[in-house]
Amino acid sequence: MSAVVQLLLRRLGISLIVLVGVSMLVFGIARIIPGDPARIALGPNATVEQIAKLRSSMHLDESIVVQYGHFIKDLSRGDLGMSLYTNRPVTLDIAEFLPATLELVIVAGLLMIGIGLPLGRWSARYRGRLADHVIRLVSLLGVSAPSFVWAVILMLLFAFFLPLFPIAGRISDTYTIERVTGFLLVDTLWAGNFQAFSNALWHIVLPAFALALSGIGQAARLTRANMIETYDKPYIEMAQAYGFSGRRIANRFAFKPSLIPSLTIIGLDFAAMLGNAFLVEAVFAWPGLSRYGVAVILRKDLNAIIGTVLIISATFLLVNLIVDLLIAFLNPRIRHSQRQTS
Protein backbone atom coordinates (compact mmCIF):
# COMPACT_ATOMS: atom_id res chain seq x y z
CA MET A 1 0.00 0.00 0.00
CA SER A 2 1.36 3.36 -0.91
CA ALA A 3 2.61 5.48 1.96
CA VAL A 4 0.29 8.35 1.15
CA VAL A 5 -2.80 6.11 1.09
CA GLN A 6 -1.72 4.62 4.41
CA LEU A 7 -1.30 8.08 5.88
CA LEU A 8 -4.69 9.10 4.52
CA LEU A 9 -6.43 6.09 6.08
CA ARG A 10 -4.79 6.63 9.44
CA ARG A 11 -5.70 10.31 9.47
CA LEU A 12 -9.27 9.50 8.44
CA GLY A 13 -9.55 7.06 11.34
CA ILE A 14 -8.26 9.65 13.79
CA SER A 15 -10.62 12.27 12.36
CA LEU A 16 -13.57 9.95 12.87
CA ILE A 17 -12.65 9.39 16.50
CA VAL A 18 -12.34 13.15 17.04
CA LEU A 19 -15.70 13.69 15.40
CA VAL A 20 -17.38 11.15 17.69
CA GLY A 21 -15.78 12.87 20.68
CA VAL A 22 -16.99 16.27 19.53
CA SER A 23 -20.52 14.96 19.01
CA MET A 24 -20.61 13.50 22.55
CA LEU A 25 -19.28 16.69 24.05
CA VAL A 26 -21.68 19.00 22.24
CA PHE A 27 -24.54 16.62 22.82
CA GLY A 28 -23.77 16.52 26.53
CA ILE A 29 -23.33 20.27 26.90
CA ALA A 30 -26.51 21.02 24.95
CA ARG A 31 -28.50 18.75 27.25
CA ILE A 32 -26.93 19.99 30.48
CA ILE A 33 -27.42 23.74 30.08
CA PRO A 34 -30.63 24.84 31.80
CA GLY A 35 -33.84 25.69 29.95
CA ASP A 36 -36.34 23.34 28.37
CA PRO A 37 -35.91 23.37 24.59
CA ALA A 38 -39.46 22.15 24.06
CA ARG A 39 -40.88 24.99 26.13
CA ILE A 40 -38.73 27.57 24.34
CA ALA A 41 -39.77 26.18 20.95
CA LEU A 42 -43.47 26.20 21.66
CA GLY A 43 -43.59 29.62 23.28
CA PRO A 44 -45.24 30.87 26.49
CA ASN A 45 -48.80 29.93 25.49
CA ALA A 46 -48.20 26.19 25.05
CA THR A 47 -50.13 23.76 27.19
CA VAL A 48 -48.47 21.15 29.41
CA GLU A 49 -49.72 18.39 27.12
CA GLN A 50 -48.24 20.00 24.01
CA ILE A 51 -44.89 20.36 25.74
CA ALA A 52 -44.95 16.79 26.99
CA LYS A 53 -45.79 15.56 23.49
CA LEU A 54 -42.90 17.48 21.91
CA ARG A 55 -40.57 16.32 24.68
CA SER A 56 -41.38 12.70 24.07
CA SER A 57 -41.09 13.08 20.29
CA MET A 58 -37.62 14.59 20.85
CA HIS A 59 -36.80 11.74 23.27
CA LEU A 60 -36.11 14.39 25.95
CA ASP A 61 -37.83 12.28 28.62
CA GLU A 62 -35.34 9.44 28.20
CA SER A 63 -31.84 9.07 29.65
CA ILE A 64 -29.03 10.98 27.94
CA VAL A 65 -27.34 7.76 26.80
CA VAL A 66 -30.51 6.60 25.06
CA GLN A 67 -30.92 10.07 23.56
CA TYR A 68 -27.38 9.88 22.16
CA GLY A 69 -28.20 6.46 20.76
CA HIS A 70 -31.21 7.89 18.90
CA PHE A 71 -29.04 10.72 17.66
CA ILE A 72 -26.39 8.40 16.26
CA LYS A 73 -29.01 6.18 14.64
CA ASP A 74 -30.55 9.18 12.88
CA LEU A 75 -27.16 10.56 11.97
CA SER A 76 -26.19 7.33 10.23
CA ARG A 77 -29.21 7.90 7.97
CA GLY A 78 -28.02 11.45 7.31
CA ASP A 79 -30.75 12.88 9.51
CA LEU A 80 -29.80 15.58 12.00
CA GLY A 81 -33.38 16.09 13.16
CA MET A 82 -35.69 19.04 12.78
CA SER A 83 -34.73 22.58 13.66
CA LEU A 84 -37.22 24.04 16.11
CA TYR A 85 -36.26 27.51 14.88
CA THR A 86 -36.91 27.09 11.14
CA ASN A 87 -39.14 24.01 11.35
CA ARG A 88 -37.09 22.39 8.64
CA PRO A 89 -34.58 19.53 8.71
CA VAL A 90 -31.23 20.78 10.07
CA THR A 91 -29.43 19.22 7.10
CA LEU A 92 -31.46 21.41 4.73
CA ASP A 93 -30.68 24.52 6.74
CA ILE A 94 -26.97 23.77 6.81
CA ALA A 95 -26.93 22.97 3.11
CA GLU A 96 -28.46 26.36 2.51
CA PHE A 97 -26.18 28.46 4.70
CA LEU A 98 -22.86 26.60 4.70
CA PRO A 99 -21.79 27.30 1.10
CA ALA A 100 -21.77 31.07 1.68
CA THR A 101 -19.48 30.64 4.69
CA LEU A 102 -17.23 28.16 2.95
CA GLU A 103 -16.98 30.42 -0.06
CA LEU A 104 -15.85 33.27 2.15
CA VAL A 105 -13.35 31.12 4.04
CA ILE A 106 -11.92 29.55 0.90
CA VAL A 107 -11.40 32.93 -0.78
CA ALA A 108 -9.81 34.25 2.42
CA GLY A 109 -7.58 31.16 2.60
CA LEU A 110 -6.47 31.66 -0.98
CA LEU A 111 -5.66 35.29 -0.19
CA MET A 112 -3.66 34.17 2.84
CA ILE A 113 -1.60 31.73 0.79
CA GLY A 114 -1.42 33.86 -2.33
CA ILE A 115 -0.34 37.02 -0.53
CA GLY A 116 1.18 35.86 2.77
CA LEU A 117 3.67 33.35 1.38
CA PRO A 118 5.13 35.62 -1.32
CA LEU A 119 5.36 38.50 1.15
CA GLY A 120 7.29 36.33 3.61
CA ARG A 121 9.55 35.05 0.86
CA TRP A 122 10.26 38.57 -0.34
CA SER A 123 10.90 39.76 3.19
CA ALA A 124 13.39 36.95 3.86
CA ARG A 125 15.20 37.50 0.58
CA TYR A 126 15.67 41.21 1.28
CA ARG A 127 16.24 40.72 4.99
CA GLY A 128 17.19 43.88 6.84
CA ARG A 129 16.36 46.15 3.91
CA LEU A 130 13.47 48.53 3.45
CA ALA A 131 11.09 45.98 1.85
CA ASP A 132 11.64 43.65 4.79
CA HIS A 133 10.90 46.36 7.36
CA VAL A 134 7.73 47.45 5.57
CA ILE A 135 6.45 43.88 5.22
CA ARG A 136 7.19 43.10 8.85
CA LEU A 137 5.36 46.19 10.03
CA VAL A 138 2.34 45.48 7.86
CA SER A 139 2.14 41.82 8.85
CA LEU A 140 2.44 42.70 12.51
CA LEU A 141 -0.50 45.08 12.06
CA GLY A 142 -2.45 42.32 10.34
CA VAL A 143 -1.80 39.84 13.13
CA SER A 144 -2.47 42.21 15.99
CA ALA A 145 -6.08 43.18 15.21
CA PRO A 146 -8.86 40.58 15.14
CA SER A 147 -10.72 40.07 11.91
CA PHE A 148 -13.97 41.73 12.97
CA VAL A 149 -12.02 44.92 13.72
CA TRP A 150 -10.54 44.73 10.24
CA ALA A 151 -14.04 44.12 8.92
CA VAL A 152 -15.29 47.36 10.44
CA ILE A 153 -12.19 49.32 9.38
CA LEU A 154 -12.23 48.04 5.81
CA MET A 155 -15.96 48.66 5.55
CA LEU A 156 -15.57 52.23 6.77
CA LEU A 157 -12.61 53.00 4.53
CA PHE A 158 -13.45 51.25 1.29
CA ALA A 159 -17.22 51.01 1.33
CA PHE A 160 -18.30 54.10 3.21
CA PHE A 161 -15.75 56.94 2.86
CA LEU A 162 -14.41 55.65 -0.42
CA PRO A 163 -17.32 53.72 -1.93
CA LEU A 164 -15.25 51.30 -4.00
CA PHE A 165 -16.92 48.17 -2.73
CA PRO A 166 -20.46 47.26 -1.62
CA ILE A 167 -21.29 47.53 2.07
CA ALA A 168 -23.04 44.21 2.50
CA GLY A 169 -24.39 41.08 0.90
CA ARG A 170 -23.11 38.48 -1.51
CA ILE A 171 -24.48 39.79 -4.80
CA SER A 172 -26.65 42.64 -6.06
CA ASP A 173 -30.41 42.02 -6.01
CA THR A 174 -30.68 42.54 -9.75
CA TYR A 175 -29.16 39.13 -10.43
CA THR A 176 -31.12 35.93 -10.00
CA ILE A 177 -28.82 32.96 -10.12
CA GLU A 178 -30.09 29.41 -10.17
CA ARG A 179 -28.73 27.56 -7.17
CA VAL A 180 -26.56 24.62 -8.12
CA THR A 181 -23.77 24.39 -5.55
CA GLY A 182 -24.67 27.34 -3.35
CA PHE A 183 -21.25 28.82 -4.07
CA LEU A 184 -22.15 31.99 -5.93
CA LEU A 185 -18.75 32.25 -7.59
CA VAL A 186 -19.30 28.78 -9.03
CA ASP A 187 -22.99 29.10 -9.79
CA THR A 188 -22.58 32.34 -11.73
CA LEU A 189 -19.89 30.76 -13.87
CA TRP A 190 -22.07 27.68 -14.27
CA ALA A 191 -24.84 29.91 -15.59
CA GLY A 192 -22.31 31.58 -17.87
CA ASN A 193 -23.20 34.94 -16.38
CA PHE A 194 -19.85 36.68 -16.14
CA GLN A 195 -21.38 39.97 -15.12
CA ALA A 196 -22.95 38.26 -12.11
CA PHE A 197 -19.67 36.50 -11.39
CA SER A 198 -17.73 39.76 -11.28
CA ASN A 199 -20.48 41.27 -9.14
CA ALA A 200 -20.21 38.38 -6.66
CA LEU A 201 -16.43 38.72 -6.70
CA TRP A 202 -16.76 42.43 -6.08
CA HIS A 203 -18.95 41.69 -3.05
CA ILE A 204 -16.57 39.15 -1.53
CA VAL A 205 -13.41 41.30 -1.68
CA LEU A 206 -13.85 43.23 1.58
CA PRO A 207 -15.15 40.42 3.83
CA ALA A 208 -12.53 38.02 2.50
CA PHE A 209 -9.74 40.52 3.12
CA ALA A 210 -11.02 41.29 6.60
CA LEU A 211 -11.03 37.59 7.37
CA ALA A 212 -7.65 36.96 5.73
CA LEU A 213 -5.58 39.87 7.04
CA SER A 214 -4.41 38.24 10.25
CA GLY A 215 -3.72 35.01 8.34
CA ILE A 216 -1.75 36.93 5.72
CA GLY A 217 0.35 38.52 8.45
CA GLN A 218 0.85 35.20 10.19
CA ALA A 219 1.80 33.39 6.99
CA ALA A 220 4.23 36.15 6.01
CA ARG A 221 5.92 36.21 9.42
CA LEU A 222 6.23 32.43 9.62
CA THR A 223 7.52 32.07 6.10
CA ARG A 224 10.06 34.81 6.71
CA ALA A 225 11.28 33.20 9.95
CA ASN A 226 11.54 29.74 8.41
CA MET A 227 13.28 31.00 5.31
CA ILE A 228 15.83 32.96 7.30
CA GLU A 229 16.63 29.77 9.15
CA THR A 230 16.91 27.91 5.86
CA TYR A 231 19.23 30.56 4.43
CA ASP A 232 21.84 29.53 6.99
CA LYS A 233 21.84 25.93 5.80
CA PRO A 234 24.84 24.58 3.86
CA TYR A 235 22.70 23.64 0.87
CA ILE A 236 21.83 27.29 0.33
CA GLU A 237 25.50 28.20 0.36
CA MET A 238 26.01 25.39 -2.11
CA ALA A 239 23.30 26.83 -4.37
CA GLN A 240 25.06 30.21 -4.15
CA ALA A 241 28.41 28.59 -4.88
CA TYR A 242 26.87 27.06 -8.01
CA GLY A 243 25.84 30.48 -9.23
CA PHE A 244 22.07 30.21 -8.99
CA SER A 245 20.40 33.62 -8.97
CA GLY A 246 19.09 35.11 -5.75
CA ARG A 247 15.57 34.89 -7.10
CA ARG A 248 15.89 31.21 -7.98
CA ILE A 249 17.39 30.40 -4.59
CA ALA A 250 14.59 32.28 -2.81
CA ASN A 251 11.76 30.85 -4.91
CA ARG A 252 12.96 27.29 -5.15
CA PHE A 253 15.88 26.10 -3.06
CA ALA A 254 15.04 28.00 0.12
CA PHE A 255 11.27 28.21 -0.28
CA LYS A 256 10.34 24.56 -0.49
CA PRO A 257 12.13 23.41 2.69
CA SER A 258 10.73 26.45 4.53
CA LEU A 259 7.19 25.84 3.38
CA ILE A 260 6.82 22.59 5.30
CA PRO A 261 6.83 24.01 8.84
CA SER A 262 4.77 27.04 7.74
CA LEU A 263 2.10 24.89 6.21
CA THR A 264 0.97 23.27 9.46
CA ILE A 265 0.28 26.64 11.04
CA ILE A 266 -1.32 27.98 7.88
CA GLY A 267 -3.65 24.97 7.94
CA LEU A 268 -4.66 25.71 11.51
CA ASP A 269 -5.19 29.39 10.64
CA PHE A 270 -7.31 28.36 7.73
CA ALA A 271 -9.52 26.27 9.97
CA ALA A 272 -9.68 29.00 12.60
CA MET A 273 -11.13 31.28 9.93
CA LEU A 274 -14.33 29.23 10.14
CA GLY A 275 -14.83 30.57 13.63
CA ASN A 276 -13.76 34.13 12.80
CA ALA A 277 -16.04 34.08 9.79
CA PHE A 278 -19.01 34.26 12.20
CA LEU A 279 -18.06 37.79 13.24
CA VAL A 280 -17.05 39.00 9.79
CA GLU A 281 -20.32 37.67 8.42
CA ALA A 282 -22.19 39.59 11.05
CA VAL A 283 -20.46 42.84 10.06
CA PHE A 284 -21.02 42.44 6.34
CA ALA A 285 -24.52 40.91 6.63
CA TRP A 286 -23.17 37.89 4.82
CA PRO A 287 -25.92 35.27 4.66
CA GLY A 288 -23.77 32.40 5.93
CA LEU A 289 -23.90 29.86 8.67
CA SER A 290 -23.11 32.45 11.35
CA ARG A 291 -26.50 34.12 11.44
CA TYR A 292 -28.11 30.69 11.65
CA GLY A 293 -25.64 29.48 14.26
CA VAL A 294 -26.15 32.45 16.55
CA ALA A 295 -29.92 32.29 16.21
CA VAL A 296 -30.13 28.60 17.07
CA ILE A 297 -27.77 28.93 20.03
CA LEU A 298 -29.92 31.72 21.51
CA ARG A 299 -33.08 29.66 20.98
CA LYS A 300 -31.51 26.50 22.41
CA ASP A 301 -32.40 24.66 19.23
CA LEU A 302 -30.59 21.44 20.18
CA ASN A 303 -30.58 19.66 16.84
CA ALA A 304 -29.45 22.73 14.97
CA ILE A 305 -26.66 23.52 17.46
CA ILE A 306 -25.28 20.01 17.28
CA GLY A 307 -25.58 19.96 13.50
CA THR A 308 -23.78 23.28 13.10
CA VAL A 309 -20.96 22.33 15.46
CA LEU A 310 -20.54 18.93 13.83
CA ILE A 311 -20.33 20.42 10.36
CA ILE A 312 -17.76 22.98 11.48
CA SER A 313 -15.70 20.31 13.23
CA ALA A 314 -15.85 18.12 10.16
CA THR A 315 -14.68 21.00 7.97
CA PHE A 316 -11.87 21.74 10.42
CA LEU A 317 -10.76 18.11 10.32
CA LEU A 318 -11.00 18.01 6.55
CA VAL A 319 -8.75 21.06 6.22
CA ASN A 320 -6.23 19.50 8.60
CA LEU A 321 -6.32 16.29 6.62
CA ILE A 322 -5.63 18.16 3.39
CA VAL A 323 -2.74 20.02 5.03
CA ASP A 324 -1.24 16.78 6.34
CA LEU A 325 -1.42 15.25 2.90
CA LEU A 326 0.16 18.35 1.37
CA ILE A 327 2.99 18.19 3.87
CA ALA A 328 3.52 14.51 3.17
CA PHE A 329 3.59 15.37 -0.51
CA LEU A 330 6.12 18.19 -0.02
CA ASN A 331 8.33 16.53 2.56
CA PRO A 332 10.03 13.40 1.26
CA ARG A 333 11.20 12.55 4.78
CA ILE A 334 7.61 11.97 5.88
CA ARG A 335 6.67 10.06 2.77
CA HIS A 336 9.63 7.73 3.11
CA SER A 337 9.53 7.23 6.85
CA GLN A 338 5.99 5.92 6.41
CA ARG A 339 7.20 3.41 3.87
CA GLN A 340 9.84 2.05 6.18
CA THR A 341 7.39 1.27 8.96
CA SER A 342 5.05 -0.63 6.67
Add this chain to the structure above:
Amino acid sequence: MTPVLAIENLHLGFKGYTGYTEVLHGISLSINPAERVALVGESGSGKSVTARIILGLLQEVRGATIRGELRFLQHDLNSIGTKHWRDLRGTRMSMIFQDPTSALNPVFTVGVQFIEVLRRGSAPLSEAAALSRASALLQSVSINDPERVLQAYPFQLSGGMNQRVMIAMALANNPALLIADEPGTALDVTVQAQTLDLMNQLVASHNTAMLFISHNLGVVREFADRIYVIYRGRIVEQGPTAAVFNDPGHPYTRALMAAVPRITGGGIADIPDTSDEFLQPCVNHGSAL
Protein backbone atom coordinates in the same frame (compact mmCIF):
# COMPACT_ATOMS: atom_id res chain seq x y z
CA MET B 1 51.92 30.12 -18.29
CA THR B 2 48.89 32.17 -17.17
CA PRO B 3 47.63 30.89 -13.87
CA VAL B 4 44.01 29.80 -13.46
CA LEU B 5 43.79 31.85 -10.34
CA ALA B 6 46.01 34.62 -9.06
CA ILE B 7 45.38 36.41 -5.80
CA GLU B 8 47.56 39.37 -4.94
CA ASN B 9 47.66 41.06 -1.56
CA LEU B 10 44.14 40.12 -0.48
CA HIS B 11 42.77 41.85 2.59
CA LEU B 12 39.48 41.05 4.28
CA GLY B 13 37.96 42.84 7.20
CA PHE B 14 34.60 43.02 8.88
CA LYS B 15 32.91 46.12 10.21
CA GLY B 16 31.09 45.27 13.39
CA TYR B 17 29.74 46.99 16.46
CA THR B 18 33.19 46.93 18.00
CA GLY B 19 34.85 48.51 14.99
CA TYR B 20 36.84 47.12 12.11
CA THR B 21 38.49 43.71 12.44
CA GLU B 22 40.92 42.58 9.78
CA VAL B 23 40.84 38.84 9.12
CA LEU B 24 43.12 38.44 6.10
CA HIS B 25 46.25 40.58 6.10
CA GLY B 26 47.28 40.57 2.46
CA ILE B 27 47.57 37.02 1.21
CA SER B 28 48.84 36.14 -2.25
CA LEU B 29 48.52 32.82 -3.98
CA SER B 30 48.33 31.45 -7.49
CA ILE B 31 47.21 28.23 -9.06
CA ASN B 32 48.39 27.01 -12.45
CA PRO B 33 46.25 25.00 -14.87
CA ALA B 34 45.72 21.42 -13.71
CA GLU B 35 47.73 22.12 -10.57
CA ARG B 36 46.61 20.90 -7.16
CA VAL B 37 47.32 23.48 -4.52
CA ALA B 38 46.61 23.06 -0.82
CA LEU B 39 45.84 25.82 1.62
CA VAL B 40 46.65 24.48 5.06
CA GLY B 41 46.02 26.00 8.42
CA GLU B 42 44.22 25.67 11.71
CA SER B 43 40.60 26.64 12.39
CA GLY B 44 40.02 30.36 12.02
CA SER B 45 43.19 30.95 10.03
CA GLY B 46 41.22 32.25 7.03
CA LYS B 47 41.11 29.22 4.74
CA SER B 48 37.38 29.07 4.15
CA VAL B 49 36.86 32.82 3.80
CA THR B 50 39.53 32.82 1.11
CA ALA B 51 37.55 30.19 -0.79
CA ARG B 52 34.37 32.20 -0.45
CA ILE B 53 36.08 35.35 -1.67
CA ILE B 54 37.28 33.53 -4.78
CA LEU B 55 33.71 32.42 -5.49
CA GLY B 56 32.43 35.94 -4.84
CA LEU B 57 30.11 34.88 -2.02
CA LEU B 58 31.63 36.97 0.74
CA GLN B 59 31.40 40.09 -1.40
CA GLU B 60 27.63 39.91 -1.00
CA VAL B 61 27.85 39.96 2.79
CA ARG B 62 27.26 43.41 4.16
CA GLY B 63 29.99 44.63 6.49
CA ALA B 64 32.72 42.68 4.69
CA THR B 65 35.47 44.82 3.20
CA ILE B 66 37.64 43.15 0.60
CA ARG B 67 40.74 44.63 -1.04
CA GLY B 68 43.26 43.03 -3.36
CA GLU B 69 43.79 41.70 -6.86
CA LEU B 70 41.76 38.69 -7.94
CA ARG B 71 42.38 37.25 -11.38
CA PHE B 72 40.59 34.15 -12.64
CA LEU B 73 41.57 32.93 -16.14
CA GLN B 74 41.34 36.06 -18.28
CA HIS B 75 38.91 37.82 -15.92
CA ASP B 76 39.71 40.54 -13.44
CA LEU B 77 37.16 39.47 -10.85
CA ASN B 78 37.01 42.88 -9.22
CA SER B 79 35.84 44.56 -12.38
CA ILE B 80 33.51 42.03 -14.02
CA GLY B 81 30.46 42.77 -11.84
CA THR B 82 28.45 40.44 -9.64
CA LYS B 83 26.25 39.08 -12.44
CA HIS B 84 29.19 38.00 -14.57
CA TRP B 85 30.97 36.61 -11.51
CA ARG B 86 27.88 34.58 -10.69
CA ASP B 87 27.83 33.22 -14.22
CA LEU B 88 31.33 31.84 -13.63
CA ARG B 89 30.24 29.98 -10.50
CA GLY B 90 29.04 26.45 -11.11
CA THR B 91 30.41 26.61 -14.64
CA ARG B 92 34.09 27.70 -14.71
CA MET B 93 34.67 27.45 -10.96
CA SER B 94 32.92 25.15 -8.56
CA MET B 95 33.14 23.95 -5.01
CA ILE B 96 32.89 20.83 -2.87
CA PHE B 97 31.71 21.24 0.68
CA GLN B 98 32.73 19.74 3.96
CA ASP B 99 29.58 17.81 4.81
CA PRO B 100 28.08 16.33 1.64
CA THR B 101 24.76 15.31 3.18
CA SER B 102 23.85 18.73 4.51
CA ALA B 103 25.14 20.46 1.38
CA LEU B 104 22.51 18.73 -0.76
CA ASN B 105 18.98 20.08 -0.56
CA PRO B 106 16.85 17.68 1.51
CA VAL B 107 13.57 18.22 -0.35
CA PHE B 108 14.74 17.62 -3.90
CA THR B 109 15.95 14.35 -5.36
CA VAL B 110 19.57 14.03 -6.42
CA GLY B 111 18.35 13.87 -10.02
CA VAL B 112 16.49 17.17 -9.80
CA GLN B 113 19.50 18.88 -8.22
CA PHE B 114 21.79 17.39 -10.81
CA ILE B 115 19.68 18.65 -13.67
CA GLU B 116 19.73 22.15 -12.18
CA VAL B 117 23.51 22.09 -12.02
CA LEU B 118 23.88 20.76 -15.56
CA ARG B 119 21.54 23.44 -16.86
CA ARG B 120 23.84 26.07 -15.35
CA GLY B 121 26.44 24.94 -17.88
CA SER B 122 25.10 24.35 -21.34
CA ALA B 123 21.98 26.39 -21.93
CA PRO B 124 18.94 24.44 -23.16
CA LEU B 125 19.18 20.84 -22.08
CA SER B 126 16.20 18.50 -22.21
CA GLU B 127 15.38 16.58 -19.05
CA ALA B 128 16.12 13.25 -20.65
CA ALA B 129 19.47 14.45 -21.98
CA ALA B 130 20.37 15.94 -18.61
CA LEU B 131 19.44 12.75 -16.79
CA SER B 132 21.49 10.54 -19.07
CA ARG B 133 24.44 12.92 -18.70
CA ALA B 134 23.99 12.88 -14.91
CA SER B 135 23.85 9.12 -15.03
CA ALA B 136 27.13 8.96 -16.94
CA LEU B 137 28.76 11.38 -14.52
CA LEU B 138 27.64 9.32 -11.55
CA GLN B 139 29.12 6.23 -13.15
CA SER B 140 32.41 8.10 -13.47
CA VAL B 141 32.47 8.47 -9.68
CA SER B 142 32.01 4.70 -9.32
CA ILE B 143 28.31 4.74 -8.59
CA ASN B 144 27.04 1.53 -10.08
CA ASP B 145 23.31 2.16 -9.93
CA PRO B 146 22.98 5.81 -11.01
CA GLU B 147 19.25 5.49 -11.75
CA ARG B 148 18.48 4.62 -8.14
CA VAL B 149 20.72 7.38 -6.81
CA LEU B 150 19.15 9.97 -9.11
CA GLN B 151 15.70 9.10 -7.77
CA ALA B 152 16.83 9.13 -4.16
CA TYR B 153 16.80 11.99 -1.70
CA PRO B 154 20.13 12.87 -0.05
CA PHE B 155 18.99 11.53 3.33
CA GLN B 156 18.45 8.12 1.78
CA LEU B 157 22.08 7.85 0.69
CA SER B 158 25.19 7.29 2.75
CA GLY B 159 27.66 10.08 3.38
CA GLY B 160 30.19 8.54 1.05
CA MET B 161 27.58 8.23 -1.67
CA ASN B 162 26.56 11.86 -1.25
CA GLN B 163 30.21 12.88 -1.42
CA ARG B 164 30.53 11.12 -4.76
CA VAL B 165 27.39 12.86 -5.96
CA MET B 166 28.92 16.19 -4.91
CA ILE B 167 32.16 15.44 -6.75
CA ALA B 168 30.24 14.48 -9.88
CA MET B 169 28.17 17.68 -9.64
CA ALA B 170 31.22 19.85 -9.05
CA LEU B 171 32.90 18.52 -12.17
CA ALA B 172 29.71 18.30 -14.26
CA ASN B 173 30.34 21.49 -16.20
CA ASN B 174 34.09 20.97 -16.61
CA PRO B 175 35.25 23.83 -14.39
CA ALA B 176 38.74 25.28 -14.71
CA LEU B 177 39.00 25.50 -10.94
CA LEU B 178 37.60 23.27 -8.24
CA ILE B 179 37.68 24.46 -4.65
CA ALA B 180 37.43 21.67 -2.12
CA ASP B 181 36.75 22.98 1.38
CA GLU B 182 37.80 20.26 3.82
CA PRO B 183 36.23 17.60 1.62
CA GLY B 184 34.97 14.61 3.48
CA THR B 185 35.98 15.79 6.95
CA ALA B 186 32.48 14.75 8.06
CA LEU B 187 33.05 11.22 6.73
CA ASP B 188 34.93 8.36 8.30
CA VAL B 189 38.58 7.95 7.34
CA THR B 190 38.26 5.02 4.95
CA VAL B 191 35.43 6.57 2.97
CA GLN B 192 37.25 9.88 2.99
CA ALA B 193 40.37 8.27 1.52
CA GLN B 194 38.33 6.54 -1.19
CA THR B 195 36.49 9.67 -2.25
CA LEU B 196 39.65 11.78 -2.19
CA ASP B 197 41.38 9.26 -4.45
CA LEU B 198 38.44 9.41 -6.78
CA MET B 199 38.43 13.19 -6.78
CA ASN B 200 42.13 13.21 -7.50
CA GLN B 201 41.78 10.96 -10.53
CA LEU B 202 38.86 12.94 -11.90
CA VAL B 203 40.57 16.28 -11.45
CA ALA B 204 43.54 14.92 -13.35
CA SER B 205 41.42 13.55 -16.19
CA HIS B 206 39.38 16.78 -16.48
CA ASN B 207 42.52 18.94 -16.37
CA THR B 208 40.93 20.91 -13.56
CA ALA B 209 43.02 22.98 -11.22
CA MET B 210 42.21 22.41 -7.59
CA LEU B 211 42.42 24.48 -4.47
CA PHE B 212 42.38 22.05 -1.63
CA ILE B 213 41.56 23.50 1.76
CA SER B 214 42.47 21.36 4.71
CA HIS B 215 43.94 21.10 8.16
CA ASN B 216 44.88 17.49 7.56
CA LEU B 217 48.58 17.37 6.70
CA GLY B 218 48.52 13.68 5.83
CA VAL B 219 45.88 14.24 3.19
CA VAL B 220 47.64 17.33 1.89
CA ARG B 221 50.98 15.56 1.55
CA GLU B 222 49.37 12.90 -0.57
CA PHE B 223 47.22 15.05 -2.84
CA ALA B 224 48.81 18.46 -3.31
CA ASP B 225 51.50 19.57 -5.73
CA ARG B 226 52.10 22.76 -3.86
CA ILE B 227 51.27 24.05 -0.38
CA TYR B 228 50.43 27.35 1.17
CA VAL B 229 50.50 27.38 4.95
CA ILE B 230 48.18 30.03 6.37
CA TYR B 231 48.26 31.31 9.93
CA ARG B 232 46.06 34.09 11.27
CA GLY B 233 45.30 35.54 7.88
CA ARG B 234 48.89 35.48 6.60
CA ILE B 235 50.65 33.02 4.34
CA VAL B 236 53.62 31.90 6.41
CA GLU B 237 55.20 29.36 4.11
CA GLN B 238 54.75 28.22 0.54
CA GLY B 239 56.37 25.88 -1.90
CA PRO B 240 56.23 22.45 -3.52
CA THR B 241 54.80 19.82 -1.18
CA ALA B 242 57.99 17.81 -0.90
CA ALA B 243 60.11 20.87 -0.22
CA VAL B 244 57.83 22.12 2.53
CA PHE B 245 57.52 18.73 4.18
CA ASN B 246 61.21 17.92 3.97
CA ASP B 247 62.44 21.27 5.10
CA PRO B 248 59.77 23.29 6.91
CA GLY B 249 61.32 26.73 7.20
CA HIS B 250 58.77 28.59 9.28
CA PRO B 251 58.34 27.98 13.01
CA TYR B 252 54.55 27.72 12.59
CA THR B 253 54.85 25.07 9.87
CA ARG B 254 57.16 23.09 12.12
CA ALA B 255 54.68 23.40 14.98
CA LEU B 256 51.81 22.33 12.71
CA MET B 257 53.72 19.25 11.62
CA ALA B 258 54.71 18.39 15.14
CA ALA B 259 51.04 18.53 16.10
CA VAL B 260 50.21 15.50 13.95
CA PRO B 261 49.89 12.40 16.15
CA ARG B 262 52.11 9.53 15.05
CA ILE B 263 51.21 5.87 15.00
CA THR B 264 54.61 5.14 16.54
CA GLY B 265 53.45 6.84 19.71
CA GLY B 266 55.29 9.33 21.82
CA GLY B 267 52.32 11.63 22.26
CA ILE B 268 51.92 15.09 20.88
CA ALA B 269 54.78 17.50 21.28
CA ASP B 270 54.27 20.39 23.64
CA ILE B 271 53.32 23.20 21.28
CA PRO B 272 52.35 26.71 22.37
CA ASP B 273 49.01 28.01 21.10
CA THR B 274 50.61 31.21 19.95
CA SER B 275 54.14 32.41 19.74
CA ASP B 276 55.89 35.51 18.46
CA GLU B 277 57.91 33.17 16.26
CA PHE B 278 54.75 32.27 14.32
CA LEU B 279 54.53 35.85 13.09
CA GLN B 280 57.87 35.72 11.29
CA PRO B 281 57.85 36.65 7.58
CA CYS B 282 56.81 34.15 4.92
CA VAL B 283 59.24 31.40 3.91
CA ASN B 284 59.19 30.87 0.16
CA HIS B 285 60.48 27.63 -1.35
CA GLY B 286 59.93 28.86 -4.90
CA SER B 287 57.83 27.17 -7.51
CA ALA B 288 58.13 23.57 -8.54
CA LEU B 289 57.32 24.48 -12.11
